[in-house]
Amino acid sequence: MTTAPHGTDRERLEDVTHVLHGPEGSGGWRNLLYVLYVVGLLTGIYGFTVLRGVVVVLDLPARGWGLGVTDRVGALVLVSLVVLVVALVVLAHLAGRRRGPITPALPWLDHVATAPVDRALVLRDAWLLPATGTVAGCTLVGTVLGAAVWGGGAAGPAAALVGLGAGAAGSLALVLAWLAGQLVADPVAAVRPVAAVRRTLRPGAALRALGIEGLRTHSARSSRLGGAALAGDPRAARLEAAAPVRRGRHLALRSRGPVRTLVSRTGLTGQDLLTGRGGVLLRGAGGGAALGAVAGGAARNVVPAALAALALHVGTGLLSEGLRLQGDTLGSPRLLGGSVTREALAHGVLPFLALLVVGLPAAVALALPASAAEGLVAALALVGVGVVVLAGQWLAAFRVRPPTLVFVAESGPALLVAWLLLPLVLSASAGAAVTRLVQVAPGAPVAGAWAAAVAAVPWLLARRSLRRAAGAHRD
Known part of the structure; x- marks a missing residue:
């Protein structure tokens, strides 16, 4: 006892x-x-x-x-x-x-x-x-x-x-x-x-x-x-904090060619409401509506445009799991063949289309009551910002090692935070710039040309980031 x-x-x-x-x-x-x-x-x-x-x-x-x-x-x-x-x-x-x-x-x-x-x-x-x-x-x-x-x-x-x-x-x-x-x-x-x-x-x-x-x-x-x-690994934190996928587990992925198979694979990576497709709808519609309101208003309202670009960046990021998975497996052989650039473009098709389908009607609906020209300006602004946001997703997915200065005791933490927030800052600043240009440019063709020119700069950085990440995996 x-x-x-x-x-x-x-x-x-x-x-x-x-x-x-x-x-x-x-x-x-x-x-x-x-x-x-x-x-x-x-x-x-x-x-x-x-x-x-x-x-x-x-x-x-x-x-x-x-x-x-x-x-x-x-x-x-x-x-x-x-x-x-x-x-x-x-x-x-x-x-x-x-x-x-x-x-x-x-x-x-x-x-x-x-x-x-x-x-x-x-x-x-x-x-x-x-x-x-x-x-x-x-x-x-x-x-x-x-x-x-x-x-x-x-x-x-x-x-x-x-x-x-x-x-x-x-x-x-x-x-x-x-x-x-x-x-x-x-x-x-x-x-x-x-x-x-x-x-x-x-x-x-x-x-x-x-x-x-x-x-x-x-x-x-x-x-x-x-x-x-x-x-300083947001990818590991995101995978740990994300809720497990419980829906669509019975769906099978069939071969439809290199590009369409990757697009279909991206469509199967959604999460539950508020963190997946529901979050895409909420943030995409909210960001598109904000851009439409700004495009139909005064040209000086770049701060709301930056916030709208941030909302679109976060919403698009919920559908960019394919890009992040590619960033994790850049060193492995391409099972479907082709280059890493084509695979990255295929993974970006669905996020960009979702951005257009959800955000474009909201942007045009907010700007169209002013005039038909304002509605066209809002549509151009959303397309330009969407291109910039997708480039920001590339920067976030294809990261290499942080700069060595982040390991300095005095300035390291601040530099590490700035390095991690670079895609968000790029999307916000370039989104505000695109919105401002399509507002002040005389006529839709000139506005579209200026928006394309501004959107090309983030894409040069995104392509450079992909090449560096692919080279680092080969080393």
Whole structure:
């Protein structure tokens, strides 16, 4: 007959923590407080100053705009913030199914969480640390935004209170939805989304419902995502974070020649709603509508054009898995024959056609009420931006090793981020340039020629990137 160990669960857990980390504990809370301290300093000094300066320069009261709750523009901004928070909560729930907030180290799960100790106590710090950091950080950012609007004279003191409340409530809903996503994906808990949300209102019960296998899966995925971030490998992070393809598994790929077979293969790489074909529809239609509105308006509105190009880049990227797979296998023999350039062009057919089918009607519909000429300008702008965006997908798929300067301690991280964001920056800047040129050029033929000239520059960079990547694989 065996006797149970002496002491309560809390005391036994404290003994384990003392053995593993010493009398000072793991240091997780100290690290979190230091991070929040640094974030508070940066947002309070630089963030508030810059945002207040932007509000002052805009001088909204002089334009007849007010951001108060009773003002028309203020009410629109408030509704937009609510919609943004709801969208972020939904995305947090979807992200929690792949990588939830509770990801303790694998040895802790194998040797401590499996012991006869209350699961809520074992996972308490693993839950409270990310939850506290998220709530405190988002509340701080929301408060600074509201205070900047108040300090810039665009609204009264209520703006700071609204920012505080929106940051606190939104971040709390965010972390609960994140935890609910992990509960839904856990094979032991196996609850529906609505039941998972209800269970997260009692975090102790939610922690006890999590099984070891699900926790190990999320913890291992978190480690791999961290390794991809440290290595600067967005491809590995994307493959790890992407949801598995569950639809169309019964479809068979038949040979239709080198080009049509690759086009068909690209059509089978879509993901689920919000991350695959649904995301293409949403971002493509939104980007096309934005470009149509800009093309039919004033020529100086290049910032919305850049944002529209970014939306089109992200939407097209969801259908560019074939390009990324080709970038991973450039060193292997071409099974269908032909050159790497022809294969890359074949993988780009479907993303470009999807961009035209989804974005072109939206762009023309927004610009056509002004005049038929504006509708033609919007169509030319979308085609030109689509060509640039596809070139950006080539740059993102056919990367070689980053420049050696990224390994310099002082400037390395900033250069690495700039190197990773180059395709996005190229799509945004070239998209704005194409839109501006087709607006100011006299007549459709001249506008089309200028747009083609601007789009040719990113394609030269894209072709150079493909050649370098293919040469690096051969070396």
